[in-house]
Amino acid sequence: MIKVLIVDDEPRARAELACLLRDAPDIEIQGECANAVEAIGAINRAPPDVVFLDIQMPLISGLEMLAMLDPARMPRIVFLTAYDEYAVQAFEEHAFDYLLKPTDPARLEKTLERLRRDQAPQDVTALAGNGQLRQIPCSGLNSIFLMRLDEIEFVASRLGGIFIIGADGQERFTELTLRTLEDKTSLFRCHRQHLVNTERIKEIRFVENGLAEIRTLADQTVPVSRHYLGPLMSRLGIE
Structure with missing residues (x-):
């Protein structure tokens, strides 16, 4: 069939x-x-x-x-x-x-x-139209919200699905996969379950066991795993 x-x-x-x-x-x-x-x-x-x-x-x-x-x-x-x-x-x-x-x-x-x-x-x-995404479709109650990349602080993968977190602190559900968002946008992977907008990073704090966490411009916290810390620093131009 x-x-x-x-x-x-x-x-x-x-x-x-x-x-x-x-x-x-x-x-x-x-x-x-x-x-x-x-x-x-x-x-x-x-x-x-x-x-x-x-x-x-x-x-x-x-x-x-x-x-x-x-x-x-x-x-x-x-x-x-x-x-x-x-x-x-x-x-x-x-x-x-x-x-x-x-x-x-x-x-x-x-x-x-x-x-x-x-x-x-x-x-x-x-086919045309298969390039980088400029906005992310998010599902609301009887609505579709298109979120611009510059409005996004980070993305989190949770049991309930993939959530886009904006500078306003709101979490919006999207049907797009973390892999698609990583491949088709400028969002950068900093953790197995998180992508971050590097333009919204205010501070990187180093914690125990080689881990780190990001503080965004809107004072939200995003985890950074050991595996992705080096690539993230390189992306930011930090030696």
């Missing part, structure tokens, strides 16, 4: 595609998401084999979403798009499949045949 996730902000478009996919005996619809943040969480919790991904979504586009996914959990992508000559040309050039909306059943069947036949991984770095 090919496990599929549908990501589109239009309920009708999701329903139409799901209806067509249910006719295929080897397709299992694992879920549907209305925005990129929901989709990132769904992929991180249970990676599907394929994501049918709408390009034009509010706040975070489909292409921007790709940059926020952990490469270790990257599914195959089929793009959903209204006719856009430039986008279609880019997908064909990099061997990505796409469906024009509304979805044509015959065209969808060709896509499914290709997915069944070709299991090679895709190189998402070939």
Whole structure:
């Protein structure tokens, strides 16, 4: 069975595609998401084999979403798009499949045949929008908050997930993984469970057993482990 996730902000478009996919005996619809943040969480919790991904979504586009996914959990992508000559040309050039909306059943069947036949991984770095992240999506109560990097003091991985701590002291949950944040932003790893914004460091205090702790500009404390202390000092230009 090919496990599929549908990501589109239009309920009708999701329903139409799901209806067509249910006719295929080897397709299992694992879920549907209305925005990129929901989709990132769904992929991180249970990676599907394929994501049918709408390009034009509010706040975070489909292409921007790709940059926020952990490469270790990257599914195959089929793009959903209204006719856009430039986008279609880019997908064909990099061997990505796409469906024009509304979805044509015959065209969808060709896509499914290709997915069944070709299991090679895709190189998402070939597409625009997969560079460094400038803002981090955080989930709130019935809302998505986009946090700029210069507003972030540090990031903490806890039992409840990944939390972004701002200069205002508030903690905001994000679906992005610590690995993605380390790879796709300027945030620097100072501990197995923490990343820090080096621009917000006010002081480094040395404590027992070769450990240290950071004091941020907002007077928040971030631990530094022995393993990461040397690289952190180098990053700050301290010999």
